[in-house]
Amino acid sequence: xxxxxxxxxxxxxxxxxEIPEEVEVFTACGSDMMSDVLTISQQKDVLLxxxxxxxxxxxxxxxxxxxxxxxxxxxxxxxIIALARERGIVLLCTSERMFESCGRLYAAxxxxxxxxx
Amino acid sequence: xxxxxxxxxxxxxYVVEGDNFTAAGEASSNVKRILKQVGLPPEIVRKVSIAxxxxxxxxxxxxxxxxxxxxxxxxxxxMVLRDRGPGIPDVKKAMQEGYSTAPDSIRSxxxxxxxxxxxxxxxxxxxxxxxxxxxxTTVRMTVKVQPQGSN
Numbered sequence: 220x221x222x223x224x225x226x227x228x229x230x231x232x233x234x235x236x237e238i239p240e241e242v243e244v245f246t247a248c249g250s251d252m253m254s255d256v257l258t259i260s261q262q263k264d265v266l267l268x269x270x271x272x273x274x275x276x277x278x279x280x281x282x283x284x285x286x287x288x289x290x291x292x293x294x295x296x297x298x299i300i301a302l303a304r305e306r307g308i309v310l311l312c313t314s315e316r317m318f319e320s321c322g323r324l325y326a327a328x329x330x331x332x333x334x335x336x
Numbered sequence: 337x338x339x340x341x342x343x344x345x346x347x348x349x350y351v352v353e354g355d356n357f358t359a360a361g362e363a364s365s366n367v368k369r370i371l372k373q374v375g376l377p378p379e380i381v382r383k384v385s386i387a388x389x390x391x392x393x394x395x396x397x398x399x400x401x402x403x404x405x406x407x408x409x410x411x412x413x414x415m416v417l418r419d420r421g422p423g424i425p426d427v428k429k430a431m432q433e434g435y436s437t438a439p440d441s442i443r444s445x446x447x448x449x450x451x452x453x454x455x456x457x458x459x460x461x462x463x464x465x466x467x468x469x470x471x472x473t474t475v476r477m478t479v480k481v482q483p484q485g486s487n
Contacts, residue, residue, distance in 0.1 A: 254449030257386055258458070270446040274393075277361040278446075281368065281385045283378070306365075 220244060220328055222286055222309060225265070228323050231288060231311040234295060235304050242285055242309065246333035249290075249321045253278040265329065267320055271295050273302055280306045290317045346374065346408040352392055354401025357442065363404050364389035371408065376481060383479045384413045387459040390452045391417045391475055397442050398422070399473065412461075415477045423469040431457065 222242040226233060244264035250256050251270045256278055266279050267288045276299055279287050286309040289295060295303070295310055303310045313320060348370065350363035368385040372378075388404070395402045399421020407414045424430050431453050438448025457463045460477040467473040 251446055252449050253446035254451045254455075257390060258451055258455050260458070262382075268446075272445050273358045274361065274445060274447065277365065277389070280365060281361075281382075281389045283382065 224327070225286070225288075225324065225329070226311055228327055229288065229311070229313040229315055229320055231313040233309060233311050234300055235308070235310045238309060238311075244285060244329065246331060247321075247324060247329045248331060249317055251317075256282065261332070263331070264333075265324075267317060267324075269293055269317060271299065273299055275299075276302045276306060276308060279308055285309060286311060288313060288320060290315060290320050344374075345410075346370070346406075348406040348408070350404040350406075352395050352401045352404060354396055354399065357396055357445065360393055360396040361389055364392050367406055371413070374408065376408075376413075380413065380479060380481055383459040384415070387456045387477050387479065388415050388417075390456050391415070391477070393447060394452050395419050395421070397438050397448065402472075410481060412481055413479045415475075415479075417475045417477075418472065419474075420472040423471055423473055424465065424467040425469060427465050427467060 222244055223238050223240060225244060226238055246263045247265035248259055248263045249267035251268055253274060262283055264285045265288060266284045267290055268275055269291045271289060271293045288311045290313055292314045294312055300310060348367060352363055364385055367388055368381060371381045371384060395417060399419035402417060402419030405416045429435050433454045434450040436448050436450035442448040456477060461480045462478045464476040
């Protein structure tokens with residue numbers, strides 16, 4: 220799915236600027252514990268989390284995540300946004316909760332294993 | 337560090353500051369960028385990055401920082417993380433998934449679930465821990481670049 224579509228599904232706002240039109244995502248994971256996220260060995264394109272601090276961006280960067288979705292109306296500060304821009308990671312914010320966000324994206328075709336062409 | 341060739345051996349050295357958790361991870365990020373530049377396979381880059389990031393985070397949480405040396409050869413990537421922290425009283429326990437001595441302040445940031453060392457073992461081909469109470473800890477990790485059995 221295109222990142223623009225994902226953003227619409229979650230009524231999300233992009234805080235790192237324009238959502239790049241060309242970016243497509245296939246896999247996702249959701250957790251507030253970065254320790255758990257780091258144990259996921261397969262590539263994930265999207266990380267959904269309610270945790271907001273610079274280490275979330277760094278963790279995502281180590282895992283080659285393309286987009287972080289902050290759920291539950293969590294808002295990253297300027298330093299986090301700058302770090303994400305530097306690392307080429309798109310930041311989205313939604314007021315939806317974790318379960319609802321994951322459910323909607325799963326129903327729309329995103330999963331842990333993904334369906335890469 | 338500019339324009340290294342994948343055929344060269346490469347040595348990288350980092351000093352990890354211990355007083356700022358939110359700043360941790362810069363060394364791992366730098367290593368990741370360099371390994372990508374030299375053209376190592378993405379899967380190898382990923383393994384090295386995650387293992388080193390976990391180690392770097394541990395250094396900041398438990399040992400007030402330390403030093404990291406990374407040697408990259410066409411054969412393997414070797415990481416040595418040295419700290420002068422309190423040492424690990426029970427390495428066997430520390431290797432158990434879920435065992436953690438991280439403070440609540442770190443847990444509230446999404447870390448300290450007791451997955452660091454087991455995860456470092458999972459992503460590397462070898463992990464050795466040398467530790468002495470009150471002296472410090474040295475962690476050696478190797479990720480093979482070439483499949484086992486080939487030269």
